[in-house]
Amino acid sequence: MIEREQILEVLKNYDKGNIIIGAIGSHSALDIADGAKEEGFKTLIVSQKGRHKTYAEYFKLKKTKDSLTKGFIDEVIILEKFGKIIDIQEELRKKNVIFIPNRSFVVYTGTDKVENDFLVPLFGSRNLLRSEERSEEKSYYWLLEKAGLPYPEPVEDPKDINELVIVKLPHAKKRLERGFFTAASYKEFREKAEKLIKHGVITEEDLTKARIEKYIIGPVFNFDFFYSPIDEEIELLGIDWRFETSLDGHVRLPASQQLTLQEHQFEPEYTVCGHASSTLRESLLEKVFDMAERYVEAAKKYYSPGVIGPFTLQTAVDKDLNFYIYDVAPRTGGGTNIHMAMGHPYGNVLWRKPMSTGRRIALEIKRAIELDELEKVVT
Incomplete structure (x- = not known):
């Protein structure tokens, strides 16, 4: 695990007056970047070839021919694969980047590499990201x-299913997504599982590690x-x-x-x-x-x-x-893009101005810089 002290050593070489807020170009990156611009930061998105146009073209900061400003993403780094972000961490440090982890960053980079190899200041708790993995002992x-x-009651053995349950496991092909299904008996559990395996939605290996819990209606x-x-x-x-x-x-x-x-x-999928x-x-x-x-x-x-x-x-x-x-x-949620620019209802009334999750992150970083308390918000 990269210790907090190591990150604070990195921060000593940062130009605190020119911090750039960065994120992986997926999940909630638009909200992160929009909020950063609202608080006066430059933005950097690390994208993957084939998925980069959203950031490198359509929302890229530019001037129209009549000198109007359009867009809010200052810079885009395009990689062959998201996981290659490990190879550009020195470049990120030179640019004074504080990186905002989202689910895509953790999945595509890998939890072990995020914890042990990505020596770039993260806004948030680096070690808490692992708790999101259901297979972890301390999930x-x-x-x-x-x-x-309170959480839904688990069912340890599928043979004990005697009421409606939801079976939680990853999608076989879209690893960021879910291969969830419901069942009300062991017989239904096996029948549905076999069909989903046949159609390439789940794997038998993942099924043996699935979380089964009672369905909350x-x-x-x-x-x-x-x-x-x-x-x-x-x-x-x-x-x-x-x-x-x-x-x-x-x-x-x-x-x-x-x-x-x-x-x-017949069996619905749960892809968000x-x-x-x-x-x-x-x-x-x-x-x-x-x-x-x-x-x-x-x-x-x-x-x-x-x-x-x-x-x-x-x-x-x-x-x-x-x-x-x-x-x-344990990081920015996947649904925060709905509040870009206009903010969240509760955040808006609390701060008396549009306050999205992305802007709240940027505001905390800005306050930490001004109060000389950056060590409180990064790991």
Whole structure:
């Protein structure tokens, strides 16, 4: 693990008046870059060949022929593969880059390399990123248990399935995505698993390590929080929920029509393809803040220095208005692009100006520079 002291040594050579905010060109990079520009930082996106035009052309900072300013991404570095970012870390350091980790960065670079080889200051907790892997002994489920937080009850053996469960495992081909499926009995579990293996959606190897948990029937809310090490306070910035393919297509069909689908269409996939904004009934907000407080305290105790900056608690709410945390993002969430430029509802009212997750990250970095407290926000 790269120690915090090593990163602080790197920072000693940085020009604090010319910090550049960087990110992998995927996931929530547009929100990160937009927020950075709002707070006066230059932006750098590391992209992959074949996926670079969004950043290198369509949102690139440029001047129109009548001298209007358009776009917000200052520089794009294009690599053959995202994972090659390890090879350009010296260049990133020379440019005074503070890097904002998102899920794509961790998946494409690899957790081990992020922890041990990427010697660039990260905004956030470097070691906490590993907790997102469900296969890890000290995963976010372990952390939730230590914090006394509610999560869906696990089913250890598929033969014990006696009510509706969701089976969580990665997609066989799209490793960033999910190969989730539901079942209400062991027989249904095996039948669906065999079909999904046949169609290349999941693998038998991943299935043996899958997380099986009781399905919570109710709406889902992703709570986009921010913990400020400078103020030692938690902020709720916004709430989002997901559009998932092909699940959302299935639920728009009448049950009778669903039964006519071909075998390769029958089981919906849970690939996230977009997000929408939401709010929550105010009488429930106290419960949500309590969950966030307990998560932050547990992370501080078991993953020192704990949460720095954005994190997302992904929840389902049952008929009795009980929350169950089914996933945790210990970094910027995947749904924050819906708040670019206009900000999050709760973040806006708290700060009395448009406050997206990307802008809140940039604001914390800006404050840390001005207060000479950068060591509090990077690892």
